[in-house]
Amino acid sequence: MxxxxxxxxxxxxxxxxxxxxxxxxxxxxxxxxxxxxxFSGRPASGVAERLAGELRDVAPVVAASAAGDPLALLQAVAKHHGSSPATDRAERFLTAEEAEAAGVATxxxxxxxxxxxxxxxxxxxxxxxxxxxxxxxxxxxxxxxxxxxxxxxxxxxxxxxxxxxxxxxxxxxxxxxxxxxxxxxxxxxxxxxxxxxxxxxxxxxxxxxxxxxxxxxxxxxxxxxxxxxxxxxxxxxxxxxxxxxxxxxxxxxxxx
Structure with missing residues (x-):
């Protein structure tokens, strides 16, 4: 509301x-x-797709729901899996992707x-x-x-x-x-x-x-x-x- x-x-x-x-x-x-x-140089949709691929074996349900927003995907993993290896893996992967994106960000x-x-x-x-x-x-x-x-x-x-x-x-x-x-x-x-x-x-x-x-x-x-x-x-x-x-x-x- x-x-x-x-x-x-x-x-x-x-x-x-x-x-x-x-x-x-x-x-x-x-x-x-x-x-x-x-994400001007590395589009968020591509980051979300790669993150979903990284999670298919540890969080398949969440990975299947990826909709182009990598941060929302991380939050969804945390919501469904809490503090877990899946959430840690998602956070580390997204951190690496964001650092790469920052290298070419406008x-x-x-x-x-x-x-x-x-x-x-x-x-x-x-x-x-x-x-x-x-x-x-x-x-x-x-x-x-x-x-x-x-x-x-x-x-x-x-x-x-x-x-x-x-x-x-x-x-x-x-x-x-x-x-x-x-x-x-x-x-x-x-x-x-x-x-x-x-x-x-x-x-x-x-x-x-x-x-x-x-x-x-x-x-x-x-x-x-x-x-x-x-x-x-x-x-x-x-x-x-x-x-x-x-x-x-x-x-x-x-x-x-």
């Missing part, structure tokens, strides 16, 4: 995305979507520049994703980025039940960055991202590249969405300029 459309989301109601970013001290990124198109427009601007502007950063940390690390290293540090990459663990919308990775990210929920903002593109942010009280900016994505986010209570990261990049760069010598005091509502 969808959440009421008039339900507030972590204080984000009626606030524009740039304002949410400017008053935050910490940014939590989802990975596949806001930072890159993970960065989201303005994402790499946004990471750099946030670093220059003094924001703490972390990645909170249902994908493997290995995939995030490979993507960032491929582009010569050390921010966020490996210690602030919080991805899938050996327990698929802790995937978003469970807030487990967000809680870990807040702890690792020394941030409170009120000091942070999350940028995500899925209803699961939005729901996880709601649970811990982190304001949420939805990255919605089309109307379908935007409606899906609105259905779970998102009030702040952007079709591009360009506006957030411009907001981050304003804060960087405000810190330059001779720039004068920062604009009202902006702090470092």
């Amino acid at each position: 969808s959440a009421r459309r008039d339900a507030p989301l972590s204080g984000a109601t009626d606030q524009c995305p740039a304002a949410l970013l400017e008053v935050a001290d910490c940014v939590l990124f989802d990975f596949d979507g806001p930072l890159c198109d993970l 960065p989201t427009a303005y994402a790499l520049e946004l990471i750099g601007a946030l670093d220059a502007g003094g924001w703490r950063q972390a990645v909170t994703t249902n994908n493997s940390p290995a995939a995030v690390i490979r993507f960032l290293e491929r582009h010569g980025l050390s921010v966020p540090a490996v210690a602030h990459i919080h991805g899938r663990t050996s327990e698929p039940g802790l995937l978003k919308p469970d807030p487990h990775c967000l809680v870990r990210a807040l702890e690792s960055t020394g941030s409170t929920a009120q000091e942070a903002v999350m940028i995500g593109d899925s209803p699961a991202d939005c729901l996880a942010a709601k649970v811990v009280g982190v304001p949420f900016i939805g990255y919605a590249v089309n109307g379908r994505k935007r409606r899906a986010l609105e259905d779970v209570g998102a009030r702040c969405t952007v079709p591009s990261l360009r506006g957030l990049l411009e907001a981050a760069r304003r804060r960087v300029r405000s810190r330059e010598p001779g720039a004068g005091p920062p604009a009202a509502g902006v702090h470092g």
